[in-house]
Amino acid sequence: MEDTKKLLLYFRNSLAFSYSWLVVCTVLFSLAGGGVNLNTLLLVKILVLCAWGSACFVFSFFTRFMKKRGFIFDLTIFFVLFIPVEILMFYWMKIFEGTGTVILWVILGVFVLICYITCIVIDVVVMKKRAKVYTDKLLEYNAKKSAD
Amino acid sequence: MKVSIKKDIDSGTAVEIHCREITPETERLARYIERFDERIIGSANGQAHTIALEQILYIESVDKKTFLYTTGSVYETDKRLYELEEMLDEKTFFRCSKSVIVNLNKITKLKPEVTRNILATLTNGEVVMISRRNVKALKTLIGLEG
Numbered sequence: 413m414e415d416t417k418k419l420l421l422y423f424r425n426s427l428a429f430s431y432s433w434l435v436v437c438t439v440l441f442s443l444a445g446g447g448v449n450l451n452t453l454l455l456v457k458i459l460v461l462c463a464w465g466s467a468c469f470v471f472s473f474f475t476r477f478m479k480k481r482g483f484i485f486d487l488t489i490f491f492v493l494f495i496p497v498e499i500l501m502f503y504w505m506k507i508f509e510g511t512g513t514v515i516l517w518v519i520l521g522v523f524v525l526i527c528y529i530t531c532i533v534i535d536v537v538v539m540k541k542r543a544k545v546y547t548d549k550l551l552e553y554n555a556k557k558s559a560d
Numbered sequence: 561m562k563v564s565i566k567k568d569i570d571s572g573t574a575v576e577i578h579c580r581e582i583t584p585e586t587e588r589l590a591r592y593i594e595r596f597d598e599r600i601i602g603s604a605n606g607q608a609h610t611i612a613l614e615q616i617l618y619i620e621s622v623d624k625k626t627f628l629y630t631t632g633s634v635y636e637t638d639k640r641l642y643e644l645e646e647m648l649d650e651k652t653f654f655r656c657s658k659s660v661i662v663n664l665n666k667i668t669k670l671k672p673e674v675t676r677n678i679l680a681t682l683t684n685g686e687v688v689m690i691s692r693r694n695v696k697a698l699k700t701l702i703g704l705e706g
Contacts, residue, residue, distance in 0.1 A: 473675070480687040483673045531674065539672055546670040546678065546704065553702040554665055557651055 415476060422474050426466040434458050454505060461501045468493040484535050487528065495524060591649070600644070602628045602635025611635055617682050619644055619653075619661040631684045654698060656680070656690040664702075 435458060442450050472478055472490035502520070575593050579586050599610040615630045621641040628635045637644075645655055656662045662680060669681040676692040690698055699705040 479689055480679065482671070482679060483675055534674060539674065543669070543671040546672060546702075547668075549702045549704050550664065550667060550670055557665075 419470055419474060422470045423466050426469050427462055430465055431459060431462040434462060457501065457505045461498065461505075464497050464501075465494055484532060487531055491524070491528060600628060600637055600639070602637045604633060604635045609635060613648065613652075613663075614665070616653075616663050617666045617684060617686065618656075618663060618688050621659045629686070651701070654690075654694075654701065656688060656694050656698070658691070660688055662688050662690070 435455065438454070438458065439450065468490050472486045472493065478486055478489065499517075499520075577586060577590060577593075598613050600613065600616075602609055602611050611628055611630060617629045617631065619641065620627050620629065626637050626639060626641055626644065628637055639647075641659065641661065645653070645661055648661070652664055653661050654664050662682075666682045667680045668683055670690075671679045671681070672695075673679060676695065678690040678695055678698070680688045680690055682688060696705065
């Protein structure tokens, strides 16, 4: 029960954060002369997208089942759950002025890939080195404790 | 330090430490003797078992119940997590999150995450998460900080 409450709290916070940012960005884009027409339906669509994103985020990073799997696994699950829906929602919201061009969709794909690859590089290069230092230090500590 | 064994009581074993003054070393020695062969009573399948501390991989509190995990078995104990934390050697049993105490001797690998948590792999392959709130305490304990 306590876990469910905590998850709902995380969901509320991430929904509030993502929705407010996305609405601000959409307003700025609209004011800057972009092709997006601000209306109630669009705001509802953004809310649906943010709700799905927040649900995926909470499931991937905070549930008991996923917590022990490691960051890259969690991130992969998040992307697998979120990206296809994001693409469909962008298409439905006509973010790229209708079906958009191939270049626009490629830019979106490259952006997602860069985010994913950066995380993997950080995990493999930085965290692997740290893992070795931490493990060696713990084993040294255990050995010293046994010797005492 | 002089160690002598005398056969002068009828049952059990009693240990007395004689010293000129009580130093941190003598206190540590007393604690060590007190914890020697210390066991916790746990139940599994309706039967009570005494579990040696060195067998315990980690202790977890789930829905106000406390479970002791050993290689291949799970036991429930009447004691609350904070009671066990007070009772156990803080140099061996580390409070790694709100609901888990882990036996540091049973950790084979530590892996820090981008999220600032640490994943600890135990001797049986299970993974326990050290929450970011407790990471600093662990680093201080093992000598990575301070």
